[in-house]
Structures are given as C-alpha cells and as structure tokens.
Amino acid sequence: AVLADAGCDVTVWGRDAAVCEAIARDHRNERYLPGVDLPARVTGEADPAAAVAGADLVVVAVPSQSARAVLTPLAGAVAPGAVAVSLMKGVELATDRRMSEVVGEALALPAGRVAVLSGPNLAAEIAARQPTATVVASADAGTAERVAAACATGYFRPYTNDDVVGVELCGAVKNVIALAVGISQGRGLGYNTMATIITRGLVEITRLGLALGAKAETFPGLAGMGDLMATCASPDSRNHRLGLAIGRGLSLDEAVATTGGTAEGVKSSRSVLDLAERAGVEMPITHAVVQVLHEGLPVDALAPLLLGRPRKAEGL
Numbered sequence: 001a002v003l004a005d006a007g008c009d010v011t012v013w014g015r016d017a018a019v020c021e022a023i024a025r026d027h028r029n030e031r032y033l034p035g036v037d038l039p040a041r042v043t044g045e046a047d048p049a050a051a052v053a054g055a056d057l058v059v060v061a062v063p064s065q066s067a068r069a070v071l072t073p074l075a076g077a078v079a080p081g082a083v084a085v086s087l088m089k090g091v092e093l094a095t096d097r098r099m100s101e102v103v104g105e106a107l108a109l110p111a112g113r114v115a116v117l118s119g120p121n122l123a124a125e126i127a128a129r130q131p132t133a134t135v136v137a138s139a140d141a142g143t144a145e146r147v148a149a150a151c152a153t154g155y156f157r158p159y160t161n162d163d164v165v166g167v168e169l170c171g172a173v174k175n176v177i178a179l180a181v182g183i184s185q186g187r188g189l190g191y192n193t194m195a196t197i198i199t200r201g202l203v204e205i206t207r208l209g210l211a212l213g214a215k216a217e218t219f220p221g222l223a224g225m226g227d228l229m230a231t232c233a234s235p236d237s238r239n240h241r242l243g244l245a246i247g248r249g250l251s252l253d254e255a256v257a258t259t260g261g262t263a264e265g266v267k268s269s270r271s272v273l274d275l276a277e278r279a280g281v282e283m284p285i286t287h288a289v290v291q292v293l294h295e296g297l298p299v300d301a302l303a304p305l306l307l308g309r310p311r312k313a314e315g316l
C-alpha cells in the first residue's frame with residue numbers, strides 16, 4: 001500500500017492463491033489486514049515468477065527462516081537491473097546470515113542491488129496511514145535512494161543509510177529485546193524494568209554491531225532506538241505479545257499458538273547469540289532470552305541472573 005501510495009504499480013505474491021485472488025479482485029487482504037482497502041494500484045498474483053517478472057523492485061517480506069526457500073527458485077526470474085528489498089527482521093538459523101545476505105545469495109544479486117528497510121514500522125499503523133519514518137540501507141547509495149524514492153509518501157518518510165549491517169542487526173535484535181520486555185511485563189514488572197531492558201538492550205545491539213563492522217550512529221537512529229521503542233511499547237508487536245505470554249507462565253508452544261503471526265525473535269535469538277559468541281561479544285539479555293525460551297530457565301530466574309552479574313561502569 002505504501003509503494004502504491006507513492007505511485008508504484010504493485011503486484012503481491014503470497015503462498016495462498018485465494019488471498020492473491022482476493023487482492024487482485026477486491027484489493028483486500030482480509031486475513032492479514034481486515035477492513036483495510038488496498039489502493040487500486042495493488043493487485044495479486046499467485047505465480048511468484050510472474051509476480052517478479054519485469055518488476056523494478058522485488059520487495060521481500062516472508063518470515064526470515066523461509067526467505068531462502070521462497071527466493072531460490074526465483075533467481076532467474078528477476079529482471080536485469082532490478083533491486084531486491086528486504087523488509088525482514090531476522091538472522092538465518094544454521095548460517096547466521098543477515099537477510100540481505102540471504103536475499104543476495106538466493107537471487108544471485110550483488111550487494112549493490114540489495115537494500116534493506118527497517119524502522120518503527122508496525123504494519124497495522126502503516127496500513128492506517130499513520131505517520132512514521134524508516135531507514136533504507138544499501139551498499140550502493142543509488143540503490144538506497146531509488147528504494148527511498150519509491151516508498152516516500154505523505155505519511156511514510158524514508159531516510160537513506162549506507163550501514164546495511166547496523167540497520168539489519170537493529171531490526172533483528174530489537175525483537176529479542178521486545179521478548180524480554182514482554183516477559184518482564186508478564187511477570188507484572190513496570191516501567192523502570194522496561195526502560196532498563198530497552199536501554200541496556202540497545203547497548204548490546206550496539207556492541208554486536210560495532211564488532212561486525214556497523215557504524216555507531218545507526219543505533220540511536222530510527223532502526224535502532226526508534227524500532228526498539230515501537231516494538232517494546234506496542235501491544236500489537238508479536239514479539240512483545242509472545243514475551244508477555246511467556247511471562248504469564250505459558251510454555252513456548254502455548255505462547256506461539258496464542259500470539260498469531262511470526263515472532264521473529266524466537267528463532268533469531270539463537271542465531272544472534274551465535275553471532276555474538278563467534279564475535280566474542282557479551283549479550284546478556286539475548287543470552288537470558290535464549291535460556292528462557294529454549295533451555296528451560298524459569299522466568300523467575302531471569303532478573304536474578306541479569307542483576308547478579310558483576311558490577312561494571314556504564315557504557316558499551
């Protein structure tokens with residue numbers, strides 16, 4: 001809808017042919033955006049190769065762990081000169097690849113023809129055309145500018161950035177931090193705890209990013225602090241909601257079943273921690289989330305674990 005409002009003709013592909021048909025026929029996607037009229041420029045197409053054929057931009061928004069399988073068969077179908085844009089906020093399990101790396105590998109595109117878009121961009125608010133901003137990053141400045149121009153509207157303001165690593169890590173790790181905030185709120189803890197987790201969460205995202213070559217100024221920006229605030233505050237965030245359910249005592253399976261949609265942080269917490277361990281970076285909140293979600297640590301052990309660490313000076 002944003003791209004269409006910005007003047008692009010948009011073809012949506014999805015794995016459910018009935019949803020694609022409804023988008024083409026009615027310009028509605030009742031399953032994911034009930035009650036929202038999509039612009040007339042948005043149509044649907046059940047054949048993925050037909051959907052990408054001739055497209056200037058191929059915008060990818062499937063769950064991160066599915067991206068490689070969805071994109072690999074389309075490598076030959078992307079038009080020469082087209083740019084792929086990742087909206088995904090995760091890190092691939094098993095390879096620890098960021099999504100721009102997965103997209104580039106799967107579609108056989110060089111880094112300069114891949115862009116990432118990340119920021120405080122909760123889908124329902126954007127569908128309601130509420131004002132927000134975002135970051136478009138690419139290794140190629142012209143590519144970032146091209147994507148930003150294609151999605152700029154009166155309610156959606158893209159800023160360009162050349163720090164792909166930083167922007168992507170912000171998007172992936174804020175989901176893990178939002179899980180931790182949700183868990184704390186599920187235990188009945190208040191705003192001091194939330195602010196502590198968000199602030200120290202940003203520190204550990206920054207620490208990882210700098211170790212992996214990102215730029216320091218990306219982290220207090222929209223993709224970093226901006227998206228952390230939106231995701232940790234919003235009851236619409238799936239990661240926040242899933243954390244809340246865990247904090248209230250549900251098992252991971254029960255929490256996933258009640259949350260709806262993909263909470264990327266559940267799986268990416270593991271790949272992020274793996275990246276951190278390989279880079280020799282300490283990420284205590286991410287580590288604690290992995291322990292609670294995947295290693296059986298009781299939620300009540302979380303605060304004593306984090307607060308019981310040796311004291312240190314504030315900073316990175």
Ligand SMILES: NC(=O)C1=CN([C@@H]2O[C@H](COP(=O)(O)OP(=O)(O)OC[C@H]3O[C@@H](n4cnc5c(N)ncnc54)[C@H](O)[C@@H]3O)[C@@H](O)[C@H]2O)C=CC1
Nearest residue numbers: 015061062063064066070087088089121122123261262264
């Ligand atoms: N929903 C939001 O507010 C935002 C989501 N994102 C990111 O966008 C990405 C996608 O998220 P959502 O659209 O919210 O997830 P979702 O879970 O709501 O839906 C993703 C879509 O992918 C489809 N899908 C799932 N597995 C698939 C597979 N194996 N093959 C093909 N299609 C498959 C689903 O049917 C659905 O249509 C995630 O990385 C998320 O972090 C980024 C910004 C905001």
Ligand SMILES: O=C(CO)COP(=O)(O)O
Nearest residue numbers: 119120121122237238239
């Ligand atoms: O990334 C998002 C907002 O920017 C959406 O967050 P959730 O995936 O937790 O719903």
